[in-house]
Amino acid sequence: MSAGKSVRLFLADGTPGGLLTAEIMNWTGHIVAAPRSDLGALLKRPEAGRTGIYILLGDDPDSMGGSLAYIGEGDDVSKRLYQHSRPEDQGGKDFWDRAIVLTSKDANLTKAHARYLESRLITLAQQAKRAHLTNGTAPTPLPLPESDVSDMEYFIAQAKIALPVLGVNLFRSTTVSTTPAEPVASDQSSKASVSPLFEMRLKKDGILATAQENDGEFTVLEGSLARPSWIGVEDGYRRLREKLEQDGTMVPTDDGKLTIFSRNQVFASPSAASAIVSGRNSNGRTEWKVQSTGATYGSWQNQEIELDIGGNES
Template structure:
């Protein structure tokens, strides 16, 4: 089984919407986050005087389906945040509503470390494609010894682990995890990736067939699946998602008037996946059917819950 992780969260002022710190056991990193309205309190914290990387996060006015993010580094994060708090005319940034900064508890992060880490973070955010980056350019920083590069790669993975816990999803990889067979085939690795049976969704009238699978709590539409070429339903939040995936090349024209998924893509729910395939809102729990038995996604999930509840009852 996959090993669990322990993350310690602390509400600095005792409220869920105030300042928050986070730490992972056996990791030297320290995370501090809070809303822009609490910036005057945040910059007084000792962490803000250290060397670190930070994220400014806010809505994207042109794309409600994703946040806008600026990734930066400084050897005095508090000073940089004060500069960013100015108006656009004064050289600041107006878009952001939340800030998250990562420093080191042992204060061993140097300017060279955070410049390299900033480069990795921007590269990762661009690769994942879950946000609109506010950074104008990315500078590839390679002036770091090999051992330090390995340390920063580990540091990056811890950041990617803790950020979703705090509600920041923009570094979470949208690619599909390796299958159970692949994971168990690795020497010395006994991890287990929970993977559902394959599901199929069909729209016979339009000649559409799509395939999906739930892995690690996300519903993936699989590469090669077909989808409606345009949104045909009433205006909805999923309509912007449909447009976004077309713009990003996640789906592309297949030559038959339909779109095809160019890669596996993760959706937050089977209904979001079904909406993308059908070009209208859809109940994914009913639309997706098991490829082997014809059982709906909802029926399959209910069966899992019933089996788990029955097993608990037997044990007690």
């Protein structure tokens, strides 16, 4: 069971869509997020004048539901954000509508630290493939002492916990464990963060797909097979499938009879995943089954509740 974390959020103007800050207890890092319409307020904050990292986020017009992102660093982050707020013909960037600033509460981040963080975060974002980066390549980080590298890796680990709380999933890896998790025992207080392996079979079509739930996300694994085309009614899942085909996530098999996942793909729900695999709407809670036991995803999901109720009744 993973140790708990306390993420403290503060809504600076009292609204969930405005400027907000995020901190983790005993972490020197500090995060400020704001929509572009609140950039003026963000630039006035003392954190924005420090050395740090910034992330610009916006919608990707060439991808349904996709995102564009830019990761940068600066000795004075506010100056870089101001530059990026200009029109593109004046050296700015037009795509973004939200800015995230990562700095240190103790103001101990140096230029070398910021360069290291920038390089590592760009690499992590490229590996996660959650958004299209407008950065070219990750810059070479400045050399750091071994102790500083350790500190920066801890900084990154904490940021990867806090940022998804703000809806920023840019660095969340889609890599999942290939070792099935142990079944939930009656004396456990929580399910493991990584689920057992699930599989979905369409025997008549020779289709076998595998998936795993990791940190609350349902991921279909690389190498999973799916129907060669959509056979259901016109809906959002069909458009999602077209997007996955266009971006190379789903490609034809060598014989052209099926499609195969070329990489791990996160879905909003098990039903979304089963719809893409089967090429039509389907109930993922019953279609996906635990590979080792044959229990449905729904049964696996409810087992902790049933154990808790049984324990309370006995």
